[in-house]
Amino acid sequence: MEPLTLARTPQNPASESLGQEADLSVRLKTIDPGLDLEAEIVRLKGDLNAVILAHYYQEGEIQDLADHVGDSLALAQAAAKTDADVIVFCGVHFMAETAKILNPDKLVLLPDLDAGCSLADRCPADLYGEWLKQYPGHTVINYINSSAAVKALSDIIVTSSNAVDIVNQLPPDQPIVFGPDRHLGRWVEKQTGREMVLWPGFCVVHEQFNARRLAALRAEYPHARLIAHPECEEAVLAQADFIGSTLALLKYVQTHPDEKQFIVATEAGILHQMEHSRPDAQFICSPPNSGCTCAMCPYMRLNTLEKLYLCMRDKRPEITMDEETRVRALRPVQRMLDMSKGLTPVQQKGD
Numbered sequence: 545m546e547p548l549t550l551a552r553t554p555q556n557p558a559s560e561s562l563g564q565e566a567d568l569s570v571r572l573k574t575i576d577p578g579l580d581l582e583a584e585i586v587r588l589k590g591d592l593n594a595v596i597l598a599h600y601y602q603e604g605e606i607q608d609l610a611d612h613v614g615d616s617l618a619l620a621q622a623a624a625k626t627d628a629d630v631i632v633f634c635g636v637h638f639m640a641e642t643a644k645i646l647n648p649d650k651l652v653l654l655p656d657l658d659a660g661c662s663l664a665d666r667c668p669a670d671l672y673g674e675w676l677k678q679y680p681g682h683t684v685i686n687y688i689n690s691s692a693a694v695k696a697l698s699d700i701i702v703t704s705s706n707a708v709d710i711v712n713q714l715p716p717d718q719p720i721v722f723g724p725d726r727h728l729g730r731w732v733e734k735q736t737g738r739e740m741v742l743w744p745g746f747c748v749v750h751e752q753f754n755a756r757r758l759a760a761l762r763a764e765y766p767h768a769r770l771i772a773h774p775e776c777e778e779a780v781l782a783q784a785d786f787i788g789s790t791l792a793l794l795k796y797v798q799t800h801p802d803e804k805q806f807i808v809a810t811e812a813g814i815l816h817q818m819e820h821s822r823p824d825a826q827f828i829c830s831p832p833n834s835g836c837t838c839a840m841c842p843y844m845r846l847n848t849l850e851k852l853y854l855c856m857r858d859k860r861p862e863i864t865m866d867e868e869t870r871v872r873a874l875r876p877v878q879r880m881l882d883m884s885k886g887l888t889p890v891q892q893k894g895d
């Protein structure tokens with residue numbers, strides 16, 4: 545099992561990352577400990593005409609300050625629609641990049657540039673491009689958890705919310721390559737009944753859920769419903785009562801008022817919204833191999849309230865990319881948004 549360590553990402557190589565860390569550590573010391581960070585962030589939001597987008601895997605205190613809280617699809621939809629001048633993305637690098645792909649003229653800020661993603665990092669564009677040469681004539685579908693350079697090599701981007709619907713929209717005889725998550729790819733194969741060529745990537749957070757420990761937990765809570773994200777291993781998904789994207793898991797909890805206990809096999813940040821919308825229910829984290837009680841994404845958790853404040857105060861770090869890559873990446877992202885119309889509404893805070 546892969547240890548949960550943070551690597552320098554291809555998007556933020558070691559030299560830049562070390563420079564960023566040094567810069568960040570100096571700037572963190574400039575924060576007055578008595579400062580009301582929440583109030584300052586709200587003030588800066590108005591001053592900058594900024595929108596704050598936060599993924600479900602962020603700390604609850606960040607989710608509570610955001611204009612939109614959602615999964616990757618909902619946040620990409622929100623980024624495509626915003627008329628704010630500045631997008632502050634509380635998520636990981638590939639999500640902020642997607643916002644920049646859609647908004648080349650806006651300032652896109654990410655509180656910590658080291659907030660990468662194990663899936664995106666394990667699918668470098670040069671290797672992926674070489675691998676794709678083996679599959680001419682295939683439609684290249686890529687999970688949104690990939691770098692802008694990998695998106696630029698794709699025909700269509702998908703998220704876990706829309707992958708099944710989008711694959712179902714393709715002609716049945718069209719061969720497909722799917723990257724970079726093998727577990728999501730396998731789940732999409734099962735749902736659609738079609739075979740795809742899968743890139744062997746995985747998420748270090750979702751792959752660490754342990755099927756044996758999960759079975760023991762189910763015995764301990766026999767009335768609990770097990771809900772799981774499709775990035776989990778097959779042996780975990782085989783035990784699940786419901787499988788879906790982060791948003792689908794939240795909606796499942798909201799629409800099953802008679803169920804009072806849920807075992808949740810995804811990143812623990814989603815529990816903030818689940819507990820908010822179902823205060824009468826008990827949520828139990830699926831046990832990860834690490835021995836911890838809950839699984840937390842070490843990349844997502846690099847963003848803090850302090851760093852959110854700093855990135856808005858100092859207008860950095862900023863997401864940048866070369867225009868050729870952006871234009872090539874825009875086409876498959878736009879195709880996803882077009883093919884998803886009507887599938888999943890943008891979720892506003894409080895929905």
Ligand code: SF4
Binds near residue numbers: 662747843
């Ligand atoms: S939870 Fe997994 S897929 Fe999501 S950002 Fe973290 S490492 Fe990437």
